[in-house]
Amino acid sequence: MEFTIDTGDHPSIYIRPRRHYHPDIQSKIDAKLSELERNGIVSKVNFTDWGFPVTAVPKPNGSLRICGNYVKLNAITKTIKYPFINLYHALQSLGNAKYFSKIDLLSGYFQIPIAAADRPKCALVTPNSTYVFNTMAMGMKNAPAHFQLLMNQVLGDMRYRTAIAYQDDTILFSDTFDNHVLRLRKLPTRLREANLTVNIEKCQFGLNQINFLGFIVSDQGVHADMDKVTPIANLRALTNIKEVERLLGMAGVYSKFISKYQVMVEPIRRLKIKDVPFAWESEQEHAFQELKRSLAALPYLKQPNFKLPFELHCDAATSAGIAVILCQRYDDTPYPLSFASRSVTKFEKNYSIRELEALAIIFGVKKFRMYLECNQFTVFTDHSSLQWLLNTDADKQPRLWRWCPFLQAYDFKVIYVPGKVNHAADTLSRAAIHAIASHHPDIDWAKEQRLDPMLRPYFNNTNVKYTKHKIVDGILYKVENKQHKTIATDMYIRVPSHLVADLISKHHDSKFAGHGGIAKTKASLAKAHLYWTNMTHDINAYIQKCQICQRIKGHVSTNHNMTTTHGTAPFIKVAIDYFGPLPTSSAGHQYVLVVIDTFTKYVELYPTRSTASQELASIMYTQFILRHGVPNEIMCDNGNSLGSQFTQQVARYVDINIVYTPPYHPSANGIMERFMKTL
Known part of the structure; x- marks a missing residue:
């Protein structure tokens, strides 16, 4: 059979060779x-x-x-x-x-x-x-x-x-x-x-x-050639999208051998999202190392025998995704033929747990259609109500009812297996939990939780499940149903009290957190599946002490509906405040005393070594009052240096009314607040 080259009526092409070779x-x-x-x-x-x-x-x-x-x-x-x-x-x-x-x-x-x-x-x-x-x-x-x-x-x-x-x-x-x-x-x-x-x-x-x-x-089945896997194990941390694509291409060949492959590589795959800066961080490194470990321990996959019945083990979790295992039994033991998994979309995360488990069945049947069609097979699930899936009421469960015609073309039965004995489907559930714990791979959660006296009793309580908590692989999780029977269960790691400040810092101070507010910081912690009591209070207290936030962000204060008054003539009413501390000058000055006439907006600045009330009273008397006269009022805030001691010191020299701005109302001294921003 001769090989032909059909170029149509295109004219001939002639390319000159290189003039010289070595x-x-x-x-x-x-x-x-x-x-x-x-x-x-x-x-x-x-x-x-x-x-x-x-x-x-x-x-x-x-x-x-x-x-x-x-x-x-x-x-x-x-x-x-x-x-x-x-x-x-x-x-x-x-x-x-x-x-x-x-x-x-x-x-x-x-x-x-x-x-x-x-x-x-x-x-x-x-x-x-x-x-x-x-x-x-x-x-x-x-x-x-x-x-x-x-x-x-x-x-x-x-x-x-x-x-x-x-x-x-x-x-x-x-x-x-x-x-x-x-x-x-x-x-x-x-x-x-x-x-x-x-x-x-x-x-x-x-x-x-x-x-x-x-x-x-x-005759034992199919196994990966480890000589082909070794180059993946020798790869180092990835530095660009091309290397990510190369890794996913090399590892994807063996996805059918890894039960949680799609869940495992999700942090790495996210680096391919358009317009997202490439950042190889601890989450990606942890996923990379877990992928290497899985590739180093790839199982044998049995070859399908169409004379034996097939089994489809399914499971789903909002935090991890959908996974299915195609099996056949030999000596009453299920052996895997192939693994398949995928992440859930942002819309599917709103499905009820029953809908998610049914979606896993749909996914598995479509994925392994060539083996399941024309054969009777058994579906194993840890959601008992799916035993009557094909009898779904259109009014009560419209989404499930729409899926039923597709499944009715297949001959199968659904068997409920409780999660505690559903070892095959448990691979996904554990993948989901490992995915939660991998957000902070540097923390030994099981060890740290037992150091917290508030959490230690949970590990000694045999009825821990009745406290809306669950212990998996030695780690304590809080189980939360956001809406009963509507939103799938989420699990959150109980954070020991001695780690709270460090975790808030990571989710508030890092370059990717960007010093967000209370809501954003709490959302970031929730996304990492972290929980402790009084979260909002602790986050608020931390942000209130964050120097960067206090210096850059404006302050939202309670409005007391107080009006601001000004002097009716020059130097009748003046406002004072301190600016600093600043780097110490050669003369030892570290602060600037600001004095503003509220009528003319005239400003005078005086360098000071401290904010002591005695030094303040001396400057006001010798450098301001003796030059401009005695004002009727001096307006200031409730700072320590401008408090009662300042009043006593001024009273020693002259009779002046000291007016203090009320708490939570800096606008009462608005002329000073505006000048401070300029300064």
């Missing part, structure tokens, strides 16, 4: 082209309307793979659409085979001829000569699809039943050794009829396990 590389290119010419793979030509530069790709053994830079040729070539095999479908088609052989073709692409009319289109131009490919080569558009089509035609009725081909790798599998020998005799005959030659040095025969598409396949 002498060693040039000699290797010439030697390789001469070898290909001797083997009939390329032919030397004198003239051609088409031409593309040579691409020399180093191979592990030090030799070169000669290809053409066919980017522009591929751009004008009509695409051949042909389906490739599904990786997991191919692996699970191996069933419970016990014997495997792997057939590798000798330079598979070079065994497929190019149509004579299309050979000039793939001409290779070097500084010394011009060649055309007689056979299909790497880098040509449609080459993979054409080769897969050929291999599927060669296998014919053997495909997926006794053999699977992916490009030039073909797996032959059997349940008995005798059947395997018969099939090994049958396959070479078909390859010979298609004029295909095998590379006997790379072929493997009659093995009990084999490496196929990066996985180890045996």
Whole structure:
């Protein structure tokens, strides 16, 4: 079957080669082209309307793979659409085979001829000569699809039943050794009829396990090739979005082996959100390390046996997501065939717990439809009311009622398994709890909680569940139903009292918190699933003492509806206050005394060493009163230096009425407050 290159009526393309190569590389290119010419793979030509530069790709053994830079040729070539095999479908088609052989073709692409009319289109131009490919080569558009089509035609009725081909790798599998020998005799005959030659040095025969598409396949099931997993374990903290995409691409291949994969990588996946600054923090690092640990302990997945019934174990949690496990039983023990999970959307977080658990069933049935349709299966859930899911009343549960027609097409029964014995579905629940605890991975919650005398009694109380608390993995959680039977249960870590200040600081002072107010800080703590009694009071007290907030943010005060009066003539009524403390001057001054005439807005500033009332009275008498006269009133706040001692000191010199602004009403001395902002 010849390979064709359909470029339509597009004119020919000719790209000049590089003028010079390194002498060693040039000699290797010439030697390789001469070898290909001797083997009939390329032919030397004198003239051609088409031409593309040579691409020399180093191979592990030090030799070169000669290809053409066919980017522009591929751009004008009509695409051949042909389906490739599904990786997991191919692996699970191996069933419970016990014997495997792997057939590798000798330079598979070079065994497929190019149509004579299309050979000039793939001409290779070097500084010394011009060649055309007689056979299909790497880098040509449609080459993979054409080769897969050929291999599927060669296998014919053997495909997926006794053999699977992916490009030039073909797996032959059997349940008995005798059947395997018969099939090994049958396959070479078909390859010979298609004029295909095998590379006997790379072929493997009659093995009990084999490496196929990066996985180890045996009669025990499918397991990841740990040589492929090692590069992920060696990765360090990621620094940009491209590295995140690379990690998710590499690890995603093994998502069906990890029960909580989607939950686990969610903190890392969030870094891909558009217009969100890239910040690799403790939450991402914890998820990264947990992913590495899971990859290092990947389980064997059993191959599906369509003669046995299937089981679907489902669970859901608003804080983690939805997870399902497809299982089959051997010796009354469920063995996993595949794992699947996903996060819940912001809308699904508003579902009732019954709707979420039903959504998990819908998700599992859709995910594993190819195994469950035309087969009776059993759904295991820890929500008892779902046993009557298909009898849902349209008026009482409209959302569930709309889902029922989809499920009615399947033959299944629902079995309720209490959460405490639902070990298979418990993987998601524990993933949800681990996701909560991972918000602050640097804290040993179980240890710290037992140091708090207020929390210690919960660990000694066997009836802790009746106090709306729950202990999981040694950590105490507060269980809260926001709206009974409407909003799914949330769990919050009980924070020991000695950690309260540090946690408020992390959620208020950090560069991502931005010194938010009481509501924002409390929301941030709630998002991290943290709780303690009197949260609002403690957050408010902390913010009131935050120097940055007090210095930058305006103060919202209670309005007492008090009017502000001004003097009726110059220096009849003056306002005073201190500004500081400031860096100490060479003369020892640290504060500035501000004096403002309320009638003319005239201001005088006096440097002072302290705010002592005796120094204040002396300055007011010697430097202000002796120059401007005695005012009728001096208006000031209730500060320590401006209190009763100041009144007594002034009374020693002159008879002046001291007026104090009332608490919570700085606007009573508004002229001073405005000038302080200017100062």
